[in-house]
Amino acid sequence: MDALAALFDGFAIALQPINLMWALIGTFMGTAVGVLPGIGPALTIALLLPVTANVAPTSAFIMFAGIFYGAMYGGSTTSILLNTPGESGSMMTALEGNKMARKGRGAAALATAAIGSFVAGTIATLGLTFLAPPIAELAFIFTPPDYFALMLLAFLSVSVVLGASRVRGFIALFIGLALGLMGIDSQSGVQRLTFGLPALLDGVEMTVVLVSLFAIGETLYVASRFAGQPPNLNPLAGGAWMTRADWRRSWKPWLRGTAIGFPIGALPAGGSEIPTFLSYAAERRLTAHPEEFGHGAIEGVAGPEAANNASAAGVLVPLLTLGLPTSATAAILLAAFQNYGLQPGPLLFINSGDLVWALIASLYVGNLMLLILNLPLVGLWVRLLFIPRPYLYAGILIFALVGIWGVANSWMDLAMMFGVGLMGYVMRVYDFPIAPVLIGLILGPMAEVQLRRALAIGQGDPMALVSTPLSAVLVTICVLILVVPPVLSWRRARRVAAGST
Amino acid sequence: MEQQKRPYWLAAAVALWGIVWVWQGLRLPLTDRYAYIGPGLPVVGIGAGLVILALILALQIRGGVPFEEQSAEDVSADHHVSWYGLAFAAAGAAVPMLTMRHLGFVITCMLAFWLITRAFRSPRPALDLVIGAVVSLGAWYLFRLLGVQLGGLLPIAGI
Numbered sequence: 001m002d003a004l005a006a007l008f009d010g011f012a013i014a015l016q017p018i019n020l021m022w023a024l025i026g027t028f029m030g031t032a033v034g035v036l037p038g039i040g041p042a043l044t045i046a047l048l049l050p051v052t053a054n055v056a057p058t059s060a061f062i063m064f065a066g067i068f069y070g071a072m073y074g075g076s077t078t079s080i081l082l083n084t085p086g087e088s089g090s091m092m093t094a095l096e097g098n099k100m101a102r103k104g105r106g107a108a109a110l111a112t113a114a115i116g117s118f119v120a121g122t123i124a125t126l127g128l129t130f131l132a133p134p135i136a137e138l139a140f141i142f143t144p145p146d147y148f149a150l151m152l153l154a155f156l157s158v159s160v161v162l163g164a165s166r167v168r169g170f171i172a173l174f175i176g177l178a179l180g181l182m183g184i185d186s187q188s189g190v191q192r193l194t195f196g197l198p199a200l201l202d203g204v205e206m207t208v209v210l211v212s213l214f215a216i217g218e219t220l221y222v223a224s225r226f227a228g229q230p231p232n233l234n235p236l237a238g239g240a241w242m243t244r245a246d247w248r249r250s251w252k253p254w255l256r257g258t259a260i261g262f263p264i265g266a267l268p269a270g271g272s273e274i275p276t277f278l279s280y281a282a283e284r285r286l287t288a289h290p291e292e293f294g295h296g297a298i299e300g301v302a303g304p305e306a307a308n309n310a311s312a313a314g315v316l317v318p319l320l321t322l323g324l325p326t327s328a329t330a331a332i333l334l335a336a337f338q339n340y341g342l343q344p345g346p347l348l349f350i351n352s353g354d355l356v357w358a359l360i361a362s363l364y365v366g367n368l369m370l371l372i373l374n375l376p377l378v379g380l381w382v383r384l385l386f387i388p389r390p391y392l393y394a395g396i397l398i399f400a401l402v403g404i405w406g407v408a409n410s411w412m413d414l415a416m417m418f419g420v421g422l423m424g425y426v427m428r429v430y431d432f433p434i435a436p437v438l439i440g441l442i443l444g445p446m447a448e449v450q451l452r453r454a455l456a457i458g459q460g461d462p463m464a465l466v467s468t469p470l471s472a473v474l475v476t477i478c479v480l481i482l483v484v485p486p487v488l489s490w491r492r493a494r495r496v497a498a499g500s501t
Numbered sequence: 502m503e504q505q506k507r508p509y510w511l512a513a514a515v516a517l518w519g520i521v522w523v524w525q526g527l528r529l530p531l532t533d534r535y536a537y538i539g540p541g542l543p544v545v546g547i548g549a550g551l552v553i554l555a556l557i558l559a560l561q562i563r564g565g566v567p568f569e570e571q572s573a574e575d576v577s578a579d580h581h582v583s584w585y586g587l588a589f590a591a592a593g594a595a596v597p598m599l600t601m602r603h604l605g606f607v608i609t610c611m612l613a614f615w616l617i618t619r620a621f622r623s624p625r626p627a628l629d630l631v632i633g634a635v636v637s638l639g640a641w642y643l644f645r646l647l648g649v650q651l652g653g654l655l656p657i658a659g660i
Contacts, residue, residue, distance in 0.1 A: 037574030054648040084574040167561060171515055171554045177547045178522055185540040188533065192540055193525050216594050218573065223590035223620040225570075227577040389575055390623035391632065394614040397593060398640050401610055405601065406649040414597045421594050425587075430511060430568045448543050452536035460537040 003133050010357030013058060014365055022059045023362050026066020027369045033067070034074020035384045037084065038222060038396055041071035042328040042438075043214040046207045047399050049336060050406035057340040058355045062362040064336060068329055069121060069363065072312055073370050076113040076305050077381055081106060089272030089308040092280040096293070096300030103296050111242045112250045112298055113305040114374045119251075120258040120306035121367040124313030127262050128320075129360055132349070135321040139346035142322075144454035145465050149474035151447040154268045154324055156481050159436045166485075168432045175423075176440020179204045186445070187452055199412035206335040206442055208404050210328070212417045213434050215400040217424020219393045224425075226389065250302040253283050257306030265314020268324055272311045279307035313363065320344055320356060323446070328435040331442045507562050516555035522548025589620035603657045610637035 013019060033044045045064050052060035072089065079090040080097035093113060100109040142150075159169035182193040183203025194200040242250070260282065261275040283303040284293050293300060318324040323344040325331040337344050342352055349356055374381070404417050427434060451465075458464020466472040526544030533539040570580050593616035600609045614633030615626070623629050641651055654660045 050649045051644065051647045078574070082574075165561075165566070167554060167557050171551070171558065174547055174550050174554060175515075175518070178518065178551060181522075181544050181547060187536060188530075188540045190529055190540040192529060192544055193522070195525075219617065220587060220590045220594065221571075222573060222575050223617070224582050224584070224587035225576045225580050226583065226586055226621055227575055228622065388623070390618040390621035390629065393590075393621060394593075394617035394629075394633065395636060397613050397617050398610045398636060401597060401606070401613065402640060402644050402649060402651065405597070405606060406644065406651055409650060409652055411598065411602060414601055418591075418595050418598060422591070426511075428571045428573070430508065431571055452533075452538050455537045456535055 003130055006133075006353060006357045007129055007361060009354070010359070010361035011364075013354060013358035014062060014361035019059055019062050019358070019362065020365070022055075022063040023066050023366050024369060026063035027070040027366050027373060028066075029063075030067035030070020031074040031077075031370065031373060031381060032070075032384060034071035034076075035078055035381045036074075036387070036392065037078075037385075038215075038218050038393060040214065040329075041067050042210060042332045044071070045329065045332045045336060046210045046214075047403040049207055049332075049339060050403060052336075053339075057342065057352075058358050060336070060340075061355060061359045062366075064333060065359055065362050066366045066369070068312065068333070069309070069366050070370055070373075071329075072309055073114060073117055073374050074381065076117065076308075077110060077374070077378060078385070080109045080113060080301070081382060082385065089276050089311070090305075091273070092276045092304035093301055093308070095280070096297050099294070099296030100298065100301065101296075105296060105298075108242045108246050108298065109296075109301050110378055111375065112246060112302045114371060115242075116250065116254040116257065116302045116306040117309040118367055118371040119254045120261065120308075120310040121313060121370075122364065123255075123258045124262045124265075124310040125360065125363045125367065127266075128313050128316055128363070131266070132317055132321050132356075132360075135317065136346040136349045139322050142346075142470070143468055144450045144457060145468055145471040146474070147322075148447060148450040148454055148465060149471040149478070150268055150322065150324060151443050151450065152478050153474050153481075154318075154326055154439065154443060155436075155447070156478050157268065158326065158439045159433070160481060160485075165431070168430070169436055172427070172432050172434065173436035173440045176209075176437035176442075177444040178440075179209060179437075180441045180444035181448075186449065197412065199410055203445075204416070204441065205407055205413065206332065206438070207407055208413045208416050209420055209441055210332055210438055211400045211403045212420035213424040213427075213437060214328075215396050216417055216421025217428060217434075219397060220421060220425040221428045222389075222393065246298055249289075249298050252286075253279070253299045253303035254306040256282060256286075257303040257308075258310040261307035261310030262314045265311030265326075266317040267314075268318055268322075268326060272308050272327070275307040275311045276304040279303040320348060320359075321346065323348075325439060325442060328438050331435075331438040334442055507565075508568065509559060509562055512555045512559035512562060515558065516552050519548045519551030519553075519555060522551065524548075586620045586622070589616050593617040593620065601652075605653055605656045605660075606651045607634075607637045607641045607654055610640065 029044060030041060033039045033041060044067050075090040076093050078084050079094035080101050083094050083098035097109045100106060155173055159173040160166055182200055184201055185192050257279040260279045264275040280300055280303060283299040287293065287297060287299050289297060315327050315330050318326060319330045319333060323334065325334045334344060342348060404413050407413060454464050458467060466475050523545050526541045526548055529541030530539040531541045593613045596612050596616060597609050600612060611633040614636060615630050618629040644651055
């Protein structure tokens with residue numbers, strides 16, 4: 001097995017003391033930011049990018065992987081103990097987990113979430129280990145039309161899946177695409193949308209937009225609607241750990257959650273909302289204790305939590321093999337790769353095989369670390385929640401300034417921070433999804449390159465865009481995503497209208 | 502901002518953005534001899550997309566589409582809006598534009614830190630200023646050690 005041999009080499013790198021230390025730092029920070037409000041994995045990695053300029057890429061990515069996984073463990077802690085899911089993937093966990101905590105079963109809920117995350121993370125990492133190399137091989141025969149169609153699908157699914165409204169999702173996507181066009185056009189060397197300002201020649205920095213949207217937008221939003229009271233914590237007391245019955249009721253949901261989460265995460269239409277929701281619905285239907293659902297059923301914690309972690313590992317499949325990010329965190333990871341002059345995609349496995357396999361190996365290591373960090377230390381993490389909010393958000397602003405000013409010491413970036421921060425505020429008030437902006441910003445320029453290449457190869461014939469079987473299928477799916485839901489709702493509306501007359 | 506029933510200005514802002522992009526794009530070559538798509542065409546296309554989406558949004562707003570504020574931790578349950586908090590937080594985000602180049606990273610961060618603590622109605626302003634100074638200086642020193650370029654301590658004095 002090639003993959004196995006490569007994985008062992010990866011372990012040899014990941015288990016070096018220095019890299020173990022980076023993994024520990026990463027998982028530690030990841031758990032902390034998962035617990036803390038106002039700061040998530042994407043933002044943390046963005047803020048750390050300037051710091052890692054002096055760190056070897058392998059070590060930096062091992063740390064980022066720890067943050068990526070750690071944030072999900074931390075997120076489940078807050079949704080169970082506080083009923084405040086830090087990220088959309090923990091929403092379902094909060095439903096049952098918080099009810100369990102209120103009944104004094106918080107310890108069991110945390111345990112099934114942590115062990116479920118470990119099981120799912122490990123199985124999904126195995127999936128990544130064996131699935132990524134063949135997909136990367138496959139990607140070699142991808143032509144520009146195939147890539148363009150894949151990116152089109154990623155654009156569509158990100159804007160349609162996230163958020164309540166398709167129109168607002170598309171507006172967010174187009175804002176990202178619009179920002180991505182600024183700067184010197186890589187193909188013709190022409191300045192686009194620079195408005196005569198030299199600071200805009202290099203285009204809009206992904207880090208600046210991400211930090212402004214998340215950190216500044218969130219700070220403005222929370223400051224304007226601050227609850228002003230400490231969080232209402234469910235006591236960990238009555239700390240009955242998982243009983244034998246809990247184990248018996250948990251292991252199947254863990255596996256089912258993994259089976260749902262990994263494939264959906266791995267699709268270009270990834271994300272964590274759909275798999276966690278599906279897992280919750282499945283457990284609700286399959287449970288032997290339907291009466292407990294809505295009042296703290298352990299299956300409703302175990303399944304979605306496993307699905308959440310598995311989908312996170314799944315998201316790494318298109319990211320590493322095709323260079324296709326499908327979540328905000330994946331988008332910033334892609335930007336991190338680009339910072340090091342690496343381009344995720346099929347060539348990454350060949351040119352930087354060491355790095356990729358060390359990264360994958362560190363996912364196994366990180367998962368184990370997280371289990372150890374989280375089960376006994378949960379009381380410590382919870383204490384983070386009592387940081388006074390004025391200092392927490394003021395501190396977040398300082399780190400945002402390090403991240404933004406540290407990129408290029410550019411005044412334009414500070415102005416952008418203010419402007420995009422205000423936009424982030426408005427987007428929260430009027431419920432526009434934020435991830436499509438980032439996906440549009442980072443994938444837009446890549447899609448443009450592929451589009452122009454495809455047309456150049458096809459001598460300007462637009463049919464060249466659907467000239468390969470894969471691109472034809474993908475474009476068809478895109479059209480269906482666009483057309484089918486409105487047609488269905490139109491027909492439903494007509495039927496209702498016909499019925500009422 | 503308190504939510505309006507019919508926030509047409511949202512659609513207007515998106516449309517304006519699109520119009521600027523179309524206008525800028527039309528000033529660039531739209532076609533290209535080899536790649537067929539010139540540098541201007543994508544700009545015009547995205548701009549036109551924004552305008553069309555703005556029109557659809559305006560129609561939705563006219564039809565009374567609901568806008569529900571996103572939930573977040575630490576946000577009050579009734580989403581009561583404090584203009585005081587928003588103003589101070591916005592000032593904290595704006596102050597770096599004014600002070601960063603001349604007064605440097607440390608003083609800028611101290612001011613921004615203090616303004617954010619005001620936005621969150623921290624009870625002890627003087628203490629907040631001291632904490633802000635310590636955190637800012639610490640962050641500046643630490644990240645410089647880590648190799649992040651954050652500029653001098655007080656650029657206007659040449660330090």
